[in-house]
Amino acid sequence: MRRSAVLSVIALVGGSVLVAAPAHAAPAPVPGCGAVLTADARLTADLTCPEGDGLVLAEGVTLDLRGHTLSGSSGAVAVVLPSLGDVTIRNGTIAGWGEGMRTFDTWDEVGGTVTVSRVTFSGNGEGVNTSGKLGSTGKVHEISRSTFTGNGTGVGGIYGGAHVVRSTFTDNGTALGFITGGFLLEDSRLEGNGTGVSCDESGCRILRSRIVDNGVGVDARQFGADIADSVLQGNDTAFSSFLVWGLSNLERNTFKDNGTAVTLSISNATLTGNVFRGNTLAFTSDGGAPDFASTLVGNRFVRNVDAVVVEQPGTSLQDNVADHNQGWGIYAPGATDLGGNQARGNGNEPQCVGVVCGSRPQS
CATH class of the missing domain: 2.160.20 (Pectate Lyase C-like)
Known part of the structure; x- marks a missing residue:
């Protein structure tokens, strides 16, 4: 009926x-x-x-x-x-x-x-x-x-x-789950969910929120998701992106104590001004495919196990800082070097692979 x-x-x-x-x-x-x-x-x-x-x-x-x-x-x-x-x-x-x-x-x-x-x-x-x-x-x-x-x-x-x-x-099971729709989330808390956000072919925007201790914090597909001024902490995976031919924008967020903070698969994304601290793996990408790319600008990676690990081409890096990570600082063979990246005190040598990194003076 x-x-x-x-x-x-x-x-x-x-x-x-x-x-x-x-x-x-x-x-x-x-x-x-x-x-x-x-x-x-x-x-x-x-x-x-x-x-x-x-x-x-x-x-x-x-x-x-x-x-x-x-x-x-x-x-x-x-x-x-x-x-x-x-x-x-x-x-x-x-x-x-x-x-x-x-x-x-x-x-x-x-x-x-x-x-x-x-x-x-x-x-x-x-x-x-x-x-x-x-x-x-x-x-x-x-x-x-x-x-x-x-x-x-x-x-x-x-x-x-x-x-x-x-x-x-x-x-x-899922805090917010949208297909071919969208939402704006502001000043909210997502904690202990199987998936915090599932954003499939939708317009999803998250501002000033805390995404904590979820299995997956944000899972984005097709159109991507925008996250700004938020904290993603203690998730198994904080941000996962698959087949995003749109664009995800991650700006001024703190990624802390996650298993994997950001992982991209065949996806477009721009990460600007984020802080990554205490993650097992801060950023990784499969490099996507032709017409898919990621750009990291002005991010700070501090005391993670590994900071940036990108095995394939398709990632551009500019003005990022990787300090005191246990393993890799920046390991991105085949990356596009836009300049200004810096690294010091990381466990693996060389401090950077795929881009030229300056070593900042000790303060």
Whole structure:
């Protein structure tokens, strides 16, 4: 049954319908599971729905969970969103659903904004499914000060997008996973997830965030991902790129204590002004193929096991510093030397292979 039939079906088969309240009236209590909310509503106690979708929102509705938990079954959706119009969900917990929220019909026109504030998504298959119309776009999802923990995927979707601010993702299979969509993540923390970010043929941008102790911090494919002013620490692999014919830009980040900090495979990427410290391997690339290249400018590699190890051509280096790494400083036979690279105190000699490095004076 298509989601476009949800409103009429629930109304006819015993579900409650909350009709519009007079202007300025206080939000009405949610009648119960299966309710179709056509006016602002609030939970007055925890609500558990053993089967079927939880609540259906009409355009313009605000659902205030009031600190309570809306819980349900793994085969259903907690909050079903209208295909058009703005809605708001805030202040509570959504737990144990197949999907915490999603738009009910993405075959027809989709538009409007979903605002999610101070909501915890726990133990769902997917916390927020942002998927939109096939081959087009979905609703705008503005998510702030929310927590995603123990979900299969925290926020994701196909042909969907999200703006996530000041939120926390812990112990999810994938914190954010997007295919043919995109997101902007700001001032947030991704910790202890299997994968922090999976960005496949999507526009993904991360600013001022912490990506810590994940299996893979960021996995980018096709279009690449942009990360700036962030900390990637303690991940098995902090940034992995495969077949990115677009371009990833990594700027002014700190990569610390990762297994591998950055690994590129057949990918374009530019790394500018990053600091790499305490990683087992700071940077490596397979050199890509014709028309694929990486450029490292003004990065600092300090006290890693190996700093830069690139076996194949396809990498350009300029103004990078590699100091006191246990093994290689810069090992990049066949690299393009743009000048200004420096190295000293690394365990392997020569200090640089593939580029000419100056040795800075001792301070």
